[in-house]
Amino acid sequence: MNVLWENIVITMISFAILYWLLSKYAFGKLFAIMEQRRELVRNQLEEAKQTREQATVYVEEQKEALKQARQDAFEIIEQSRQSSSKQAKDILDQAKNDTNRMKNEAIRDIEIERMKAIEALRGEIGAYSVNIASKLIEREVESNPAEQEKLVDQYLNEVGNKS
Template structure:
């Protein structure tokens, strides 16, 4: 195989002309498009970075809001517990007071009823006593007038001391 120097020189000259034409007309436009593309990609990367930062900020804000909501819910629950405990204590205290009041009223009512019963019994006993005494007096009157007066005085003293 022989090397033709003429072909090599023509090829180098053709390549040089082609390079000069491409650099004059095509490379500047191609490089401009490539630069625009590079700037577009850099802009998109910057925008993605900002979006990611905004998303991270938003996530942190949501976490803070969630934590605050949890804290508020916990506080509401604690307040409800305290309120229910206070209401329970108040209800128990009221029930104790009502029980004490009802017990005192029942004791008073029982005492009143007992006093009424005692008075009623005294009245009945008095009536029976008078009947017995009258029967005894009748017997004694028939037998002894002096004993009758003594018996009446004694009975009046006994009835007077019981009242």
């Protein structure tokens, strides 16, 4: 194999001219485009990182909001439970008070009616007693005046003791 030195020199000069032309007209633009592409990729990666961080923060905020909403719902349910329990207790207490009041009124009404009945019976008994006494007195007056005085005194003593 023969190596031709002239071909090697011509190839090197051609390569040097080609390199110089490429560096003057193509490499600058090519490197600028590659740099822009690298910046674009870096910016997109940065934006993706920020978006991921924002999404993480948003998810955490949503978790916290959901936790707070559950807590609020639990508190509302608990307040409702306590309120209904208190209302039921108040209603029962009111019913007991009303029952006691009605019972006391009924007892008082019964006592008033009993007293009226006793008074009515006393009046009737008194009338009958007077009637019987007057009949007895008539018989006794006709038969024994001393016995009559004894009966009147006895009756007056009994009536005086009851009053």
